[in-house]
Amino acid sequence: MLRLGIDVGGTNTDAVLIDGNRVLAATKAPTSPDVTTGIVTAIAGLKQAAEFDPAAVAAVMIGTTHFINALVEGDRLAPTAAIRFGLPATSALPPLVDWPDRLRTAIGEHSHLCHGGHEYDGSRIADFDEREFRAVLERAVEAGARSFALSSVFSPVNAEFEQRAAEIIAEELPGRPISLSHEIGRMGLLGRENATVINAALRELAEHVAAGLTRTVAEAGISAPLFLSQNDGTLMDVDYARRYPVATFASGPTNSMRGAAFLSRQADCAVMDVGGTTTDVGILQNGFPREASTDVSVAGVQTNFRMPDVLSVGIGGGSHVTHEGGPRVGPKSVGSRLTERALVFGGDQLTATDLAVAAGLADIGDRDRVAHLGKDLVRAGLDHIAERMAEVVDRMRISPDPVPVVAVGGGSILVPDRLAGASRVDRPEHYAVANAIGAAIAEVGGEVDRVFSVQPGRRDAVLDEARQEAVDRTVAAGARPGSVRVVDIEEVPLAYLPGNATRVRVKAVGELSLGDSLGELGDNDA
């Protein structure tokens, strides 16, 4: 069963062809402004590297930074009406309140409030006022809004206001994109609403990109279904991606970590990505990246997305090496100018790469140019690098037991074979296309994040209920029933609320349901 994984990054478009656990071929092509040309080139490259029948491809998975880039650039965004149900509450901080001026202008500054929303206990703050909503809608459309973001207070508990308003828009303005906050974000109104507005602003672009991707893949002779990777490392089909482009935002780092781990057959490990200037370390648990605890600001907008928890240290292949008293490596680096500045390339800056070449760990540039370096200096420098790297792994570890370390990236030659705190160090092949591999191996996920009232003695029943709901959502999202497993449960009792209110978050994943042959998607966990 063949899977095609494609990663459309800012610079390169990578493609890999995978059969079960084997990488059959991998290519890189420059990313084109229209996205699709780069993909065509990458697929052509794959065909050259490995003869395969396009009709035999069972699924195509694409990871892309296209949508987050559009937001960062404030470009190609649809004029969007942000409409919130919450009056008489919430008016002190209307929609778009903390947005950077540039982005607020880019989406047309349509911020509206209507009566409605719910209290923490599910009762209404105010009833739905249809006349009021229709008037707001009319004003927004007259002002030029083409996409609609609807939010409502406590909609993760009760979404009736968002749903009713969506029905009215669908009736009045058939075909116009509508984004609902309870389908997009978590508890915390502003973060959820902001993510919803971002999603709405990207809907027209998503329509365009999804159509382009579908056409491109079909033109390559591939009739398999098309999927996009989401922030949490799971998949959405192309139709879902049209509606939820915001769910692609953090897929880059997630795919890269999952791809690296897959290549070394690990589900619980530390992934160490050594670049030119820094080493970034993340932790994979149950095959998924551990998430950072803090909210993330995207292009200056506060959202409640969760991003992978990554710790960086200023050591990479291009790091400056000095030796006064003891060895010092980084944080200064020659960065992308390694091939001009490093000693092995005829430059005059001693770098970490020079140490690796002098010690015989790598064979790049001209080895003779570092022959003069003292053995002691080389040894001390590399030991210092190993110590600093071990420290980062140690700080990321979540138990005293040693963890397997997977080293990837151009500077991974600097990672020693034995690292304190690591049970082993793997340096998998094909790490340069880890992102595309991460996309290719992705599964389907489902999540619940809600406040439950936990009566005494009912905790297990509530957790079971949440667990079942997450499993059901995963199946609804396209997972094969029976393959679904819960990968994360979080329970936080909330202060000062009556009835032992507890926020419960459950995440489940399962194999993509495409017929029997896809059973092997889960092999990387073995």
Next chain:
Amino acid sequence: MREITVDDLPDMARGAAVLGTGGGGDPYIGRLLAQQSIRRNGPVTLVDADEVPDDAVVIPTAFMGAPTVMLEKLPAGTELTAALRALENLIGRRATHTVSIEAGGLNSMIPFSAAAELGLPLVDADGMGRAFPELQMLLPTLGGVSATPMALADERGNNVSLRTLDNSWAERFARSATIEMGCSAAVSLYVLTGRQLKDLMVHGTITLCRRIGAAIREAHERHADPVAAAAGELGGRTVFQGKLVDVRRTTEGGFARGHAVLDGLGTDLGGRMDVSFQNENLVAERDGTVVASVPDLICVLDTDTGEPVTTETLRYGLRVSVVVAPCDPRWRTPEGLALAGPGYFGYDHAYVPV
């Protein structure tokens, strides 16, 4: 006396979260409220406690309720003014100043919004020098000031006034009314004369928030140690650096209680610290020995960034440092300890000053 603009708010909010010692509510919403009010009405005048005339009428403003609800059901913006005006009507006098009752967390920022909306000067002081979970836990309670008459207001236009036997009753009735208001209400209480304010409140805590916040930001920017910078401004010290290996939580009587276990890193390698909390951090034990307890301040900060970590966001794997700092000396008296010492929170060990 100085003017506070929106540019001062981010540092203040960060410092307020440090004084929140894990609780007090996330100042982010408070900062946005203050920012909107100042943008509409102009800068807020911050006056030193010493500048306030003895016969001034000082009326504090605050939000009461569940912090998680406040992140979802945002305020209308009219509640604070309504609560303060209702209290003015009860006492038959107009406020000349407003002030914070709680410098830790959300309620450090709330009075900025009230001051901007009402055109009142804000006094650089607060009633705790930190955050506490209950409204009678204020130094003016020790000085015999009544929390009531008190007014609560919601976004619908309801307001409730209370006159109670003592400040603990005020807490009980106010809590019930807040739940009916959707677990979030604006309150105005503890009417003080200028003289009482000077004698009973903690001076300079709003500018202390700003200094702590700025010290953390600047240290982080120049790659210095932001935790040490925060400890320096607090007059405290770092007692532990570690990694969070376990968090256990329970809810008792509406309060989120629990404890976090840290395994030592760096110079604390091999050591273990246990931090107990009830909304705020209450007791820190190192290898079984109490090293700090309420009412002293126990602040959990991110080791890399110095950013304060609230008890609701404590998660397995976080790398944090524990900074302890002395509370206002009046909390260390027998009366102060009876009101907010370890015994009040159900701990049987004696108070160990840091």
